[in-house]
Amino acid sequence: AAYRQYVQAQADATLPKVKVFTDAVRAGDVEAAKKAYAESRIGWERTEPVAESFGDIDPKVDVREDGLEDGQDPAKDWTGWHRLEKALWQDKKIGAREKELAGLLDKDLADWVKRVGKAEITPTSMANGAKELLDEVASGKVTGEEERYSHTDLVDFKANVEGAQKSFELLKPVARKNDPKLVTELDKQFAALNTLLDQYRDDKTGYVFTSYDKVGKEQRKELSDGVNALAEPLSKLAAAVVK
CATH class of the missing domain: 1.20.1420.20 (M75 peptidase, HXXE motif)
Structure with missing residues (x-):
């Protein structure tokens, strides 16, 4: 709800x-x-x-x-x-x-x-949806394909991460009972990825981010690694909420 x-x-x-x-x-x-x-x-x-x-x-x-x-x-x-x-x-x-x-x-x-309001929402769909948001980041945002003309990919990236984190936060009480280690790991990886993203935030409270065409290859690799480090434990969230 x-x-x-x-x-x-x-x-x-x-x-x-x-x-x-x-x-x-x-x-x-x-x-x-x-x-x-x-x-x-x-x-x-x-x-x-x-x-x-x-x-x-x-x-x-x-x-x-x-x-x-x-x-x-x-x-x-x-x-x-x-x-x-x-x-x-x-x-x-x-x-x-x-x-x-x-x-x-x-x-x-x-x-x-x-x-x-009519969408079918279940704990499993929330957990899988969180993983899908990270997949979206990996396939479209990190590559720069999504916003190929405007280069506003990092705004989308941040919003995808926020959406995934919201699902996780709401599922956390159940997940913690079933798999406390997973919850600890997810807390750590969400924090790490958000810290990484904030380095590109020109406005520390709003949504003004560095234009993605100014983000170099090594920095993109670092962002990609951060996404992968979160995506792996996030893929286990659905199992942790339906045990």
Whole structure:
């Protein structure tokens, strides 16, 4: 129940932040839209496994161009945040199509907010969802593929870690009874990864992070190692809560 409340609160808080972003797109203001982009995604990134459980919403709002299905035309079928990200950072312009896509993003995310409360949530799905968030970091954020135009990957990275940590914190009382060593290890690895991430935080309380294209190969390796060190014990959390 507490996790359901968290997910709903994240979704509810996302809409006004998205509107700041989409209003800037509709106004044709490239710089204001760029500034609002990363923050508009935080609530989504924190709760991505639940969002992805509605199979039709994720492809509309969060797909990358190379994630389109065979036969889909990027000019007509690519929608959502990343299509607008490309327009802002690579094309550096907002046209009629982008303004139309901003309205569509508002509509699709409003649909998500209405449906979040109906998601099926179990202790196992929470634990597996936490691991999925770390997998998202490993496959998309550490590589720089997710935000390939804006390089705001570290904002998504932090939000994914926060979402995983929320699931863990809520499951911790049960997990501690069944596997206290695992809980100690997870506490240690979450703290280590957050400390590592905070080195790239330009604003110590907010979500202004170093642009990911400025993060070197060795630093990316260090981040990847931190993710892997957390992902391994996190994969055991589901078993610890259903013993």
